[in-house]
């Protein structure tokens with residue numbers, strides 16, 4: 001795997017789609033140290049409060065105690081190499097790269113952190129485990145949420161990051177947080193059970209240790225790969241399975257170590273800048289698939305109009321759940337100039353093209369007619385690449401039309417039930433995804449449906 005491929009996978013994953021969340025009131029509390037490092041002292045709280053105000057307006061922060069935690073914890077202290085103005089932008093900031101150029105640690109985007117902390121719903125006095133200490137910033141927020149009567153343990157797989165988190169926490173005056181150097185796949189049995197467990201790196205599967213170390217009535221929040229599409233899932237135990245109580249869009253760098261999942265991104269062809277993302281380990285004829293891009297087949301219309309946001313939030317998820325051959329072409333840098341594949345969803349320096357992948361052919365979504373002026377909607381079509389792609393194209397058109405007929409489902413109303421891998425399950429459900437330890441059942445429910453409601457099928 002090339003460094004660039006990993007980088008792209010990470011950046012792709014950072015393209016999050018978001019759920020509507022509720023309004024909340026802000027509140028202010030006094031607290032941690034606030035050093036300005038050359039900026040007028042007054043500017044730092046102003047920058048921080050402005051970031052929090054924006055997170056409230058955008059509904060990422062909904063509860064007053066989370067707003068208070070964000071107002072209290074000085075993010076810039078956890079990012080000593082960043083300018084405070086950058087530290088208080090709603091952006092992820094990479095803090096460590098691997099030797100091959102992959103980003104391996106960051107302070108996550110505050111909006112993502114807020115959404116996940118809302119999902120976690122940590123309460124005063126609770127015991128929390130975080131897997132992925134990074135800078136220590138999220139651990140400091142967690143410590144604010146559980147208060148002096150609670151306990152926070154945070155783990156990182158890299159010793160230098162553990163040292164960094166400890167340093168940052170000390171500098172911020174955040175006491176009493178246990179920062180541990182370990183592989184988070186094993187949890188931290190010495191401090192178990194935990195009322196709350198949160199991962200800040202993306203998991204491919206649920207590690208048995210996390211479920212064993214979760215207290216009765218506890219909640220696990222983690223970014224989970226659903227055939228390459230990431231969602232942050234809050235899970236609670238219901239009899240013999242874990243049921244989602246909340247799911248939101250997210251994008252995280254993958255968990256490393258003993259519980260790392262398959263590497264989904266493969267370079268396509270010799271020239272840089274084009275990658276195929278498919279979330280399993282099947283052997284692919286990348287030479288034939290690369291050659292297929294030179295064989296343009298017919299365009300097919302779908303009569304379905306979409307926006308890029310609907311592709312990221314809804315149609316992409318639908319394809320992943322309905323077709324195990326669903327993947328994405330990722331183009332970046334120089335690859336964008338070659339225009340070998342259509343840029344269906346474009347970001348600065350990067351484009352995504354949802355595809356179905358065959359042995360020697362691909363079927364790709366394309367942009368057909370733009371919709372009304374002033375919108376970013378367009379009619380989505382399908383194009384075949386390669387000699388034998390007609391069946392793939394028919395399937396892709398059918399998926400698009402079925403998504404439309406189903407009311408364009410997105411993350412809203414998605415339900416995930418996670419059973420032990422060996423469990424035998426029967427429908428109805430939308431998708432069954434087998435992991436190493438877990439069998440995931442996914443379907444769409446009315447939004448009011450809570451954990452454990454509806455029939456159990458395993």
Ligand SMILES: C[S@@+](CC[C@H](N)C(=O)[O-])C[C@H]1O[C@@H](n2cnc3c(N)ncnc32)[C@H](O)[C@@H]1O
Pocket residue numbers: 104105106107108131132133134135136137138139155156157158161182183184185200201252253254255256257258259
């Ligand atoms: C997005 S960063 C976490 C950000 C952090 N929570 C913060 O507030 O700065 C993801 C972190 O997960 C860590 N990580 C990756 N795999 C891990 C594993 N198996 N166990 C523990 N930490 C892991 C990485 O080293 C990285 O620091």
